Amino acid sequence: MEDTAKLPRLPRLEWVQTIRDPIWGEIPITEVEKKIIQTESFYRLRGIKQLSFAYLAFPGAVHSRFEHSIGVMHATDMLLKMVRSDDGNEIEISSFNRQLLRLAALLHDIGHPPFSHVMGNLFSYYPDILENNINELSQDFRDYLKARKLDASALSRHEFFTEYIICQYEDIGKVLREWVELQKKAEIPKADLEDYVEMIIRDAISRLAVGGLIDARQVPGSLVPLIRIFKSIMSGDIDADKIDYLMRDNYYCGLPHRLDITSLRGHLILKKEGLEIEPEGIGFVHSLILARYSLITQVHQEMWGVFTTAKVIELLHQALQKETRPAELILEIFTKWDDSRLLAYLIQTGDPTIKSVLTTQYPLKELASLENIDTHPHIRECIQILSEPMHHYQIPKLQEDLRTVAGNNNLFVHVHNVKSPEFSMKLSNGGDLLRDQILRGISEESLSNLSISVYGDNDLKVDFRRLKRIVT
Numbered sequence: 001m002e003d004t005a006k007l008p009r010l011p012r013l014e015w016v017q018t019i020r021d022p023i024w025g026e027i028p029i030t031e032v033e034k035k036i037i038q039t040e041s042f043y044r045l046r047g048i049k050q051l052s053f054a055y056l057a058f059p060g061a062v063h064s065r066f067e068h069s070i071g072v073m074h075a076t077d078m079l080l081k082m083v084r085s086d087d088g089n090e091i092e093i094s095s096f097n098r099q100l101l102r103l104a105a106l107l108h109d110i111g112h113p114p115f116s117h118v119m120g121n122l123f124s125y126y127p128d129i130l131e132n133n134i135n136e137l138s139q140d141f142r143d144y145l146k147a148r149k150l151d152a153s154a155l156s157r158h159e160f161f162t163e164y165i166i167c168q169y170e171d172i173g174k175v176l177r178e179w180v181e182l183q184k185k186a187e188i189p190k191a192d193l194e195d196y197v198e199m200i201i202r203d204a205i206s207r208l209a210v211g212g213l214i215d216a217r218q219v220p221g222s223l224v225p226l227i228r229i230f231k232s233i234m235s236g237d238i239d240a241d242k243i244d245y246l247m248r249d250n251y252y253c254g255l256p257h258r259l260d261i262t263s264l265r266g267h268l269i270l271k272k273e274g275l276e277i278e279p280e281g282i283g284f285v286h287s288l289i290l291a292r293y294s295l296i297t298q299v300h301q302e303m304w305g306v307f308t309t310a311k312v313i314e315l316l317h318q319a320l321q322k323e324t325r326p327a328e329l330i331l332e333i334f335t336k337w338d339d340s341r342l343l344a345y346l347i348q349t350g351d352p353t354i355k356s357v358l359t360t361q362y363p364l365k366e367l368a369s370l371e372n373i374d375t376h377p378h379i380r381e382c383i384q385i386l387s388e389p390m391h392h393y394q395i396p397k398l399q400e401d402l403r404t405v406a407g408n409n410n411l412f413v414h415v416h417n418v419k420s421p422e423f424s425m426k427l428s429n430g431g432d433l434l435r436d437q438i439l440r441g442i443s444e445e446s447l448s449n450l451s452i453s454v455y456g457d458n459d460l461k462v463d464f465r466r467l468k469r470i471v472t
Contacts, residue, residue, distance in 0.1 A: 007084045007266060010077075011095035013102075019070060023247050027074045030099065032179040036106055037070070039171040045069060045109065047338025051249060052115040053308040054299050056360055058253040061299070065109045065116070068248055075240035076105035078261055079233045083268045083275065086428075091270065096183050097223055100200070101230050103176070104208035105240055110172070111161030113334045114342035115312070120158065122313045124392040129320055133327035141331070144168065159210040161334040166206040169335075176201050211235025232275040237425040238264070238288065246291045253299050257291035259284065269428050276428045285423070286438045293442050296418050297449060307364055307455045308357055310412040314396075315346045315354060353410070363457045367411070372450035383452050387417035402454065411456045418446040 015028035029037070036042055045066040054061040080101065085091050113119040123130060134142070144167075150160065166172055180197045188196045203218040211234050216224045223230075233240055243259060250257045267281035277285070299305070320326040333342065346354055356362040372383050385391050386398075399413045420443040 008081065008091040008093050010081060010093055010098055013095060013099060021067065021071060021074070023071055023244070023251060024074050027070060029070075030102075032099065032175060033073070033102065033106055035175045036103065036172065039175065041110060041165055041169055041171050041335075042066070042069075042107075044336070044338055045112065047340060048112055048114055048116065049339055050116065050245065051253070051299065051305075052118055053305045053312075054253065054302065056304040056308060056358075057302045058299060060252045060254060061249070063248060063252045065112050068244055069106055069109050071244040071248060072108060072240045073102050073106040075244045075261065076233055077102060079238075079240055079243075079264070079268070080229070082261075082264045082266065083229055083233075083270055084266055086269050086271055091226075091229070093226065094222060097226055099179075099183075100204060100223075101208065101233070103179075104205045104230075104234060107166055107172070107205070108162065108209045108211075108234070108241060109158070110165050110209075111163070111334060112158045113161075114337050114339045115309075118309055118312055118316075119330075119333065121309065121392070122316055124389045125313055125396055126317045127393055129317065129326060130330065133325070136325050136327045137331065158334070159212075162210050163206045163212075165335060166209060167202050173201065176205065208234050211239075211241075228274050229270060236275065237423045238268075238277070238285070242288070242292075246288065246295065249295055249299065250291055253295070255291075255294055255298065257287065257294055259287050259291060271428075273426075276426045278428045282427075282436065285436070289439060289442050293418065293445070301416050301418075301449075303364065303366060303455065304360065306414045306416075306453075307412055310414060310455070311354065311357055312342075312346060314412075315349055315351055316342075319346065319349050364455060365457070366453055367456050368454040370452045373448050383415065383450060386452065387415045387450060408456060411454055414453050414455065416449060416451045416453065418449045420446045 013030050016031045017029050017034055019027045019029060021027050043066075046064050048065045049055065049061070050063050050065055050068050051058075051061045077098075080093070080098070083091065144164065148163070166176070177197050180200050181193060184196060185193060199218060200220075204214060204223060207214050208230055211231070214223075214227050214231065216227060219227075232238075235241070243261060246257070247259050261284070263284050264277075264281050267278040267284075269276045269278060320329065323329050337345075343358070353362060357364075370379070370383070372380050375383070386394060395413050395415065399411060402413065403409050403411050423439065
């Protein structure tokens with residue numbers, strides 16, 4: 001039986017409204033959360049689908065980053081209630097710090113571009129699109145990059161834009177500043193309050209939102225003992241983001257996997273090295289791993305979603321090459337556009353096939369496939385190299401070679417890769433999660449699912465045996 005005396009007693013927050021969610025039920029929100037949700041920057045997330053083009057094969061998968069963000073905020077609060085201390089002392093959490101963590105969770109995806117990870121894939125396929133145009137951005141923006149000790153590669157990650165919007169956008173910043181000032185004006189001298197407010201937004205909320213490391217020297221002393229807990233809840237082996245998206249995505253895609261977060265209650269232990277899990281909580285870990293594996297293999301790797309993503313990436317790259325100031329447009333896409341705006345932009349490029357793809361009228365089929373386990377070790381190594389993001393820029397080159405030989409410009413290459421689950425969290429009894437039988441089984445199965453496929457239309461006239469030799 002759990003020792004409830006060691007579980008944190010969260011201070012009360014003043015709820016002003018509830019949101020009915022199909023995953024979590026009633027989600028209560030505070031006044032500052034309501035104001036964030038009502039901003040234009042947050043409203044944009046309503047128009048960004050959580051699963052990109054998965055809805056072409058899974059019609060229910062039209063849920064957005066908007067409801068996911070609210071769900072992550074709620075899951076964060078639930079996880080916070082699950083952690084207990086191993087030293088018999090109650091974990092003390094103030095209402096200010098509880099609200100701070102909820103705000104970071106609510107804003108964790110505020111910088112997501114249209115169709116979620118499509119833009120990230122664009123930059124891994126065509127890294128030069130940013131590197132060659134970074135100097136066209138305003139000096140203020142480049143100064144911001146420098147102040148955060150970042151270079152052009154940061155612009156390929158939605159986490160950078162999340163921090164940027166939280167720290168620089170007036171609508172979000174106004175709400176956060178007013179909240180901090182209201183909470184701390186009685187404690188902080190007026191002359192120091194402005195710097196304190198900026199520090200909370202810049203070094204606490206924005207860093208937590210992206211799962212970044214918090215410098216204990218830059219935040220209030222009351223937050224320092226909670227840094228390990230908050231970091232683990234926002235970006236760890238069992239974090240709120242992962243829990244919500246797995247529950248939500250499986251639900252909307254009609255997959256059977258469910259996660260019972262309450263089974264973790266009292267089984268997450270705070271130790272000096274970080275959070276550990278008791279053996280009684282392993283069942284939840286198993287459910288998490290299986291839900292993730294099922295989602296990747298059945299949804300993320302589904303043919304229509306994969307092909308449409310590849311098609312959109314290529315069209316977007318071609319369109320950006322024609323722009324006079326592509327880096328400025330990239331900045332606008334990440335921070336202002338939603339899915340419909342991006343699609344309208346691509347349709348204007350004049351490619352007639354994009355409409356048939358989006359309506360699934362396109363005569364799509366898998367033309368060739370090469371399984372990792374069925375190939376020569378040298379070929380297997382090549383597939384593994386191509387599957388790594390740092391080498392994705394080689395895929396368009398392979399694609400062009402295939403198109404030239406086949407005489408068809410509608411061929412697309414995709415590497416199917418199921419990344420093995422990684423768990424650094426330790427078991428409280430000294431065991432090793434990496435030796436867990438189910439975790440090892442999924443890791444081995446992930447390797448066997450590595451493959452490379454060629455997609456195109458069914459009018460392609462080519463010798464498939466020759467095509468297979470070219471792919472290898």
